[in-house]
Amino acid sequence: MNAVGVVVEYNPFHNGHFYHISQSKEKSNADVVIAVMSGHFLQRGEPAVIDKWHRTKMALQNGADLVIELPYVFSTGHATLFSEGAIQLLEAIGCTNFAFGSEEGTIHPFLNTYKLLKVHEEQYNALIKQYVATGISYPQSLYKAYEELRETEQSQTIDLSKPNNILGYHYIEAAKRLNLRIEPMTIPRIQAGFHEDINTESTIASATGIRKAIFEQQSLEKIKQFVPEESFMLLADWQQQYSSFVQWETFWPYLRFAILRNTAEQLTRFADVSEGIEFALIKAAKKSNSFNEFMTQLKSKRYTWTRLQRMVTHIYTGITKEQLHYSAKPSYIRLLGMTKNGQAYLSQYKKQFQLPLISRVASTNDPMLLLDIRATDMYALGVELASGKKIAVDYQTPPIRL
Amino acid sequence: MNAVGVVVEYNPFHNGHFYHISQSKEKSNADVVIAVMSGHFLQRGEPAVIDKWHRTKMALQNGADLVIELPYVFSTGHATLFSEGAIQLLEAIGCTNFAFGSEEGTIHPFLNTYKLLKVHEEQYNALIKQYVATGISYPQSLYKAYEELRETEQSQTIDLSKPNNILGYHYIEAAKRLNLRIEPMTIPRIQAGFHEDINTESTIASATGIRKAIFEQQSLEKIKQFVPEESFMLLADWQQQYSSFVQWETFWPYLRFAILRNTAEQLTRFADVSEGIEFALIKAAKKSNSFNEFMTQLKSKRYTWTRLQRMVTHIYTGITKEQLHYSAKPSYIRLLGMTKNGQAYLSQYKKQFQLPLISRVASTNDPMLLLDIRATDMYALGVELASGKKIAVDYQTPPIRL
Numbered sequence: 001m002n003a004v005g006v007v008v009e010y011n012p013f014h015n016g017h018f019y020h021i022s023q024s025k026e027k028s029n030a031d032v033v034i035a036v037m038s039g040h041f042l043q044r045g046e047p048a049v050i051d052k053w054h055r056t057k058m059a060l061q062n063g064a065d066l067v068i069e070l071p072y073v074f075s076t077g078h079a080t081l082f083s084e085g086a087i088q089l090l091e092a093i094g095c096t097n098f099a100f101g102s103e104e105g106t107i108h109p110f111l112n113t114y115k116l117l118k119v120h121e122e123q124y125n126a127l128i129k130q131y132v133a134t135g136i137s138y139p140q141s142l143y144k145a146y147e148e149l150r151e152t153e154q155s156q157t158i159d160l161s162k163p164n165n166i167l168g169y170h171y172i173e174a175a176k177r178l179n180l181r182i183e184p185m186t187i188p189r190i191q192a193g194f195h196e197d198i199n200t201e202s203t204i205a206s207a208t209g210i211r212k213a214i215f216e217q218q219s220l221e222k223i224k225q226f227v228p229e230e231s232f233m234l235l236a237d238w239q240q241q242y243s244s245f246v247q248w249e250t251f252w253p254y255l256r257f258a259i260l261r262n263t264a265e266q267l268t269r270f271a272d273v274s275e276g277i278e279f280a281l282i283k284a285a286k287k288s289n290s291f292n293e294f295m296t297q298l299k300s301k302r303y304t305w306t307r308l309q310r311m312v313t314h315i316y317t318g319i320t321k322e323q324l325h326y327s328a329k330p331s332y333i334r335l336l337g338m339t340k341n342g343q344a345y346l347s348q349y350k351k352q353f354q355l356p357l358i359s360r361v362a363s364t365n366d367p368m369l370l371l372d373i374r375a376t377d378m379y380a381l382g383v384e385l386a387s388g389k390k391i392a393v394d395y396q397t398p399p400i401r402l
Numbered sequence: 403m404n405a406v407g408v409v410v411e412y413n414p415f416h417n418g419h420f421y422h423i424s425q426s427k428e429k430s431n432a433d434v435v436i437a438v439m440s441g442h443f444l445q446r447g448e449p450a451v452i453d454k455w456h457r458t459k460m461a462l463q464n465g466a467d468l469v470i471e472l473p474y475v476f477s478t479g480h481a482t483l484f485s486e487g488a489i490q491l492l493e494a495i496g497c498t499n500f501a502f503g504s505e506e507g508t509i510h511p512f513l514n515t516y517k518l519l520k521v522h523e524e525q526y527n528a529l530i531k532q533y534v535a536t537g538i539s540y541p542q543s544l545y546k547a548y549e550e551l552r553e554t555e556q557s558q559t560i561d562l563s564k565p566n567n568i569l570g571y572h573y574i575e576a577a578k579r580l581n582l583r584i585e586p587m588t589i590p591r592i593q594a595g596f597h598e599d600i601n602t603e604s605t606i607a608s609a610t611g612i613r614k615a616i617f618e619q620q621s622l623e624k625i626k627q628f629v630p631e632e633s634f635m636l637l638a639d640w641q642q643q644y645s646s647f648v649q650w651e652t653f654w655p656y657l658r659f660a661i662l663r664n665t666a667e668q669l670t671r672f673a674d675v676s677e678g679i680e681f682a683l684i685k686a687a688k689k690s691n692s693f694n695e696f697m698t699q700l701k702s703k704r705y706t707w708t709r710l711q712r713m714v715t716h717i718y719t720g721i722t723k724e725q726l727h728y729s730a731k732p733s734y735i736r737l738l739g740m741t742k743n744g745q746a747y748l749s750q751y752k753k754q755f756q757l758p759l760i761s762r763v764a765s766t767n768d769p770m771l772l773l774d775i776r777a778t779d780m781y782a783l784g785v786e787l788a789s790g791k792k793i794a795v796d797y798q799t800p801p802i803r804l
Binding site (some may be wrong): 260 | 572655658659660663665666668670688719722725772778779780783786787
């Protein structure tokens with residue numbers, strides 16, 4: 001059996017994801033699709049709109065055969081770390097290929113870009129330094145340095161201003177740097193851009209657009225056309241049970257409590273909290289009555305929204321710099337769910353996996369897994385605060401079977 | 403002007419307190435009554451039923467001329483520490499006497515007990531050791547050792563099984579040990595015992611009984627006869643504004659969150675958390691849906707309810723062992739409120755106070771005062787969680803004037 005891997009958040013699962021899975025399977029001639037999915041806290045420093053169990057079901061209902069969890073260490077990390085974790089896990093579980101969606105749509109320009117930056121590494125770094133010195137932001141400096149190099153290049157390279165191209169590039173870079181055997185593929189994204197509002201004449205919308213519609217409308221009707229029917233049912237189930245979807249506002253009372261329970265100095269112990277912002281965090285938390293007010297006070301040229309959200313993620317979960325030691329190597333494969341086909345794949349190959357397969361977390365001392373469990377517990381408390389209802393937690397929940 | 407000091411929690415203020423204040427003033431021939439009052443977290447490890455501003459008003463309306471705050475470090479401490487803080491503050495603000503309520507009712511037996519234990523200190527300690535070695539609890543061992551010594555003594559000594567006698571003894575012991583000039587007095591307590599239920603044929607009930615009635619009835623009617631009219635009005639105001647009175651159950655969601663956001667090892671950093679209980683704290687927090695469930699799971703011979711409550715107080719406020727360094731010396735006199743008479747006393751004597759008088763905490767680096775502010779902030783968040791309403795916080799609140 002041949003397996004293709006996809007790196008996903010499914011926040012929530014939509015028609016574009018369905019298209020991506022089916023294309024990935026078809027183009028790779030795979031028998032099995034394996035999704036490595038972030039748990040409850042995501043790459044842009046946000047809690048997922050619904051829990052990982054519901055999102056696992058959505059994936060299994062729509063073409064994924066196995067869903068494994070991207071550990072918290074990686075799922076909340078910057079692009080390099082995120083990619084290292086995800087691609088190593090797909091390699092460890094035996095995928096021949098990984099397939100990512102991109103604006104570019106074909107793989108060669110990615111490989112050309114990788115080669116260009118590899119060959120001119122020194123020059124590239126020097127250019128970045130020069131741009132940073134002029135006072136422009138680091139991401140902007142990266143982009144300008146790349147564009148300058150790119151002008152000298154004959155072969156086709158990718159546009160690194162497109163978010164999915166950037167992620168794809170990081171996947172490839174991680175696979176190459178770590179000498180993995182897994183091969184990259186890309187599937188062109190269709191229609192919807194990344195941050196766009198939903199377009200009622202289409203059946204494709206971005207997850208960002210869908211979330212925006214959910215929170216603004218407080219209703220699911222507007223998004224019905226953009227998600228598979230089973231996913232819609234799961235979203236509706238969640239809404240009925242927990243009243244609302246999860247966003248930082250839901251967790252705001254706990255987040256504020258978590259911030260104000262520290263001295264400024266103690267706040268800097270939490271992962272990703274940069275020295276110098278601790279006083280501003282406390283001041284903003286004291287003054288604000290909502291997450292949005294809080295963030296608006298903190299946002300500046302120096303601290304982007306995403307960077308701030310990553311800090312508050314770790315403050316919320318209570319995870320310190322010492323705990324999130326940026327281990328670049330996953331230590332387990334955590335199974336969240338499987339179809340019958342996925343189960344057949346596991347039976348056949350699990351002895352060859354490069355990492356232990358974990359189906360139940362009943363008792364563990366693995367520090368990386370303990371962080372996943374903590375993140376789930378803290379997410380569960382936040383949902384319970386808002387809804388008065390409990391969600392499934394790691395200790396009691398076996399993998400979902402479909 | 404002559405000042406007499408009283409050490410109080412006023413949780414809430416009742417007729418017994420009124421009697422105690424007026425007797426203290428009369429018997430000491432004082433012109434001014436100064437109350438050193440605990441802030442939001444009290445000696446038995448509990449949050450106060452209403453905030454310190456309301457309790458200050460109650461005191462000023464009923465005979466106290468000045469209310470100063472007993473810092474968190476002392477107000478949440480064991481009897482020795484609590485007494486050291488309170489009596490030193492009363493000395494620092496110029497009180498000639500302090501007057502405590504006791505079951506004993508006259509001062510000589512207290513002084514005899516103090517002398518007895520001082521003279522036979524070695525023998526006393528040896529006896530305690532012997533009793534502890536037989537497996538009985540430390541407080542029980544203290545008591546038995548004392549009773550054994552007491553049998554050999556001719557003069558009248560106090561019964562140390564009575565809670566107010568114990569506290570009074572600690573006040574005297576602190577004053578003597580620290581060589582303070584302030585002189586002890588005692589006022590006999592009338593009628594109500596300490597832990598009794600309320601008795602509808604009396605106008606005196608213990609604060610414990612009154613709190614029990616408030617929480618069990620969810621109504622103030624039952625306690626009307628036991629509190630001065632103005633205090634009743636303030637309690638009714640609070641109830642109208644904040645729906646309910648504060649108890650640990652009110653803060654339970656935050657407390658659970660605060661516990662589960664730590665590893666077992668991290669939990670032991672909080673003040674008073676004994677090594678060895680950290681795993682039980684986490685386990686109980688995970689399993690429990692209320693504070694009462696949580697405590698019932700934790701209580702054991704080794705850990706009394708009060709000791710456990712002190713631990714959770716510090717976990718709730720986020721105050722570590724390092725922060726609560728058991729400084730035995732207050733560093734300021736924090737003014738919470740004053741009558742005109744109290745104000746006259748301040749004008750006349752404040753230059754002679756042994757510690758700086760703080761009326762506003764606008765900007766401070768005093769680590770002891772920062773803990774008081776933290777405690778208020780955390781108490782305020784808990785009240786807001788339950789009621790959706792804010793209470794006065796330290797930075798914005800000047801002393802109450804009556």
